Amino acid sequence: DVKVTQSSRYLVKRTGEKVFLECVQDMDHENMFWYRQDPGLGLRLIYFSYDVKMKEKGDIPEGYSVSREKKERFSLILESASTNQTSMYLCAIGSGSYEQYFGPGTRLTVT
Amino acid sequence: DQQVKQNSPSLSVQEGRISILNCDYTNSMFDYFLWYKKYPAEGPTFLISISSIKDKNEDGRFTVFLNKSAKHLSLHIVPSQPGDSAVYFCAASTDSWGKFQFGAGTQVVVTP
Numbered sequence: 001d002v003k004v005t006q007s008s009r010y011l012v013k014r015t016g017e018k019v020f021l022e023c024v025q026d027m028d029h030e031n032m033f034w035y036r037q038d039p040g041l042g043l044r045l046i047y048f049s050y051d052v053k054m055k056e057k058g059d060i061p062e063g064y065s066v067s068r069e070k071k072e073r074f075s076l077i078l079e080s081a082s083t084n085q086t087s088m089y090l091c092a093i094g095s096g097s098y099e100q101y102f103g104p105g106t107r108l109t110v111t
Numbered sequence: 112d113q114q115v116k117q118n119s120p121s122l123s124v125q126e127g128r129i130s131i132l133n134c135d136y137t138n139s140m141f142d143y144f145l146w147y148k149k150y151p152a153e154g155p156t157f158l159i160s161i162s163s164i165k166d167k168n169e170d171g172r173f174t175v176f177l178n179k180s181a182k183h184l185s186l187h188i189v190p191s192q193p194g195d196s197a198v199y200f201c202a203a204s205t206d207s208w209g210k211f212q213f214g215a216g217t218q219v220v221v222t223p
Contacts, residue, residue: 004154016119016120031209033209035213040120040215041113041215042117042200042213042214042216043155043200043202043213043216044213045210045211045212048204048210059212062121065147090154090155092154094209098143098145098160098204098209098211099145099157099160100157100209100211101157102147102154102155102156103154104152104153104154105152105153105154106209
């Protein structure tokens with residue numbers, strides 16, 4: 001069974017705080033993705049990584065950065081959280097055969 | 112601008128009947144299409160896929176149809192069951208390895 005774990009299910013942070021969201025996989029997949037899900041907008045890709053220390057911008061990278069120091073771990077960083085970053089954040093993994101496996105998501109609220 | 116559109120935000124269907132979910136896209140370079148299902152408080156789970164060399168793919172109660180000339184795909188669920196109540200996302204990509212564009216989702220409610 002594929003396991004994608006996200007560090008928190010719910011998170012509340014204040015405006016201006018630095019926020020770390022962590023994603024860990026147990027499948028040895030090369031590709032890892034961070035999405036945010038908002039009502040009416042579906043899932044939008046923030047960043048993805050196809051190898052350790054490699055990263056590529058997705059469709060909405062502004063205000064975010066990522067880190068992948070180990071193959072199994074992909075972190076999303078909000079450098080200075082803002083209220084418009086309140087969202088559901090989803091991590092996914094893939095191995096090049098289009099299907100992606102998603103974690104349970106982190107509901108982030110920035111006040 | 113969204114390249115993948117699901118114009119029906121919700122769909123209500125009776126148990127045992129057919130559910131038809133629609134998805135339109137604008138990028139003619141898309142070659143791979145997927146449907147995901149999402150329950151509340153869970154991540155999306157893969158349901159079914161189709162590549163542009165096919166016009167139909169079937170997996171049990173789920174069938175995906177692709178009309179490339181119309182840039183349209185649809186998901187048929189027959190027969191619909193209460194456990195099918197979920198949000199369904201379609202997604203499209205120009206490559207197989209994973210950078211997908213997702214639609215906004217359609218909430219399906221299956222009533223007894």
